[in-house]
Amino acid sequence: MEIEIATIGGYEEVGRQMTAVRAGDDIVVFDMGLNLSKVLIHDDVRTEQMHSLDLIDMGAIPDDRVMSDLQGDVKAIVPTHGHLDHIGAISKLAHRYDAPIVAAPFTIELVKDEIQDENKFNTENDLVTMEAGETMPIGDSGELDLEFVNVTHSIIDAINPVLHTPEGAVVYGLDKRMDHTPVIGDPIDMDRFREIGREGEGVLCYIEDCTNANKKGRTPSESVARDRLKDVMYSLEDYDGGIVATTFSSHIARVKSLVEFARDIGRKPILLGRSMEKYSGAASRMDGVDFPDVEMYGRRQGIERTFQRIMNEGKGNFLPVVTGHQGEPRAMLTRMGRAETPYELDEGDKVIFSATVIPEPTNEGQRYQSENLLGMQGARIYDDVHVSGHLSREGHYQMLQALQPQNVIPAHQNMKGFSGYVELAGNQGYKLGRDLHVTTNGNVIQLVEE
Secondary structure (H helix, E strand, O other): OOEEEEEEEOOOOOOOOEEEEEEOOEEEEEOOOOOHHHHHOOOOOOHHHOOHHHHHHOOOOOOHHHHHHOOOEEEEEEOOOOOHHHHOOHHHHHHHOOOOEEEOHHHHHHHHHHHHHOOOOOOOOOEEEOOOOOEEEEOOOOOEEEEEEEOEOOOOOOEEEEEEEOOEEEEEEOOOEOOOOOOOOOOOOHHHHHHHHHOOOOEEEEEEEOOOOOOOOOOOOHHHHHHHHHHHHHHOOOOOOOEEEEOOOOOHHHHHHHHHHHHHOOOEEEEEOHHHHHHHHHHHHOOOOOOOOOEEEOOHHHHHHHHHHHHHHOHHHEEEEEOOOOOOOOOHHHHHHOOOOOOOOOOOOEEEEOOOOOOOHHHHHHHHHHHHHHHHOOOEEEOOOOOOOOOOHHHHHHHHHHHOOOEEEEEOOOHHHHHHHHHHHHHOOOOEOOOEOOOOOOEEEEEEOO
16 A cells, blocks of 8 residues: 655644645545744734635645645544644644544544634534544545554643554654653553554554654653642742742643642632633533632633732732743733733742743743743742653653654654754664655655555
8 A cells, every 4th residue: 555644744843733644545634733933923913814825824834735746535634632733723724625623532622612713714524532542444445544542741632643554553643741640641551552563564654743852861740740830839838929820721730730739828729811711611621620610711801800809809819820931922921021911010929930931932032021021020930840741862762662663754843853853763773864754844755655
């Protein structure tokens, strides 16, 4: 069976992920993501009102025109998890394909939200829920199966999809860390990865997230981040001024920890910001996590009233958990730094960044500016109370040993970011141009000819 891989987006940057695998006459698309940094540099951009071609031209979503070079029909669109760099273009591109969107339950909930918010296109693709550990047949040949393997990441319900073909498995390895003690959900299923590497024809191709491939050692568990956050929060138990926290809105495990520790130190947690309400609300609806009696406000009017209530009743009684960990210009924390909200920061107030800066120049610049603005208001910063959601070098070695793939394609980075992965794959016997394929957006790699 002829096998081709189209590397459509996410092979020159961190963001706008999209990859297509053609096996015979059937095509499976993995991810349709947004490059948020391309949007944030424009103050007035509202993606839900924009045409896909304009977003393609500005580099915000994948240029999927290379799909016309693939001789086959798309049978499934499979987002790996609910981060916008993996689902943010579905509402712009999925309607072009007569194929269902197949994803884990929490991801489907978030895809529904994206489709509902869209103003330009009408996305009517069927939404199919599949759990980690399950398999379904794909296409018309009767020879392809799609499997979801449970992985751990900085969002719940993350999976690595595997397309089983007669020529071997194609494992799409974005995004994960090797977490054996997660705060929510099951550990990464390394046993299943090892089985896939040794059954049938083995692994024909492994497409891997290289975000942290230049970092030595291993990425710690989320339980480590929880302990660090607990240490910081408990150290502030006797502080009677303002404490504000920010983290990735999609990081439900981290939000859960913030809520619990706020209550432990006698403060009422309140979740503020559109994306904070969106992700935590979706998790509550599907019983992914319980947020008992936690107030959430996503609309500006509700947020302003809540800030005013906090000021009236005393900042020492509350922990607002707000958006803005990357310094996004319109996010709550950035507006607080610019003194544009009723919440007044005083000298000595604490701001906890339970998030790291996404390694991209726009984010780094905006975060630097945000921290400076907060500091000018008198705030004291607790930085990087966080662990990454991505594998470091030792995790990559473990995955290669588990899967023993015939071919490897680095993804989710630029050329500089690929360098660490090229080195470590080389140490495992892979060679550039032979079985290690460093590529760019818009390319097609033929792995098996008819």
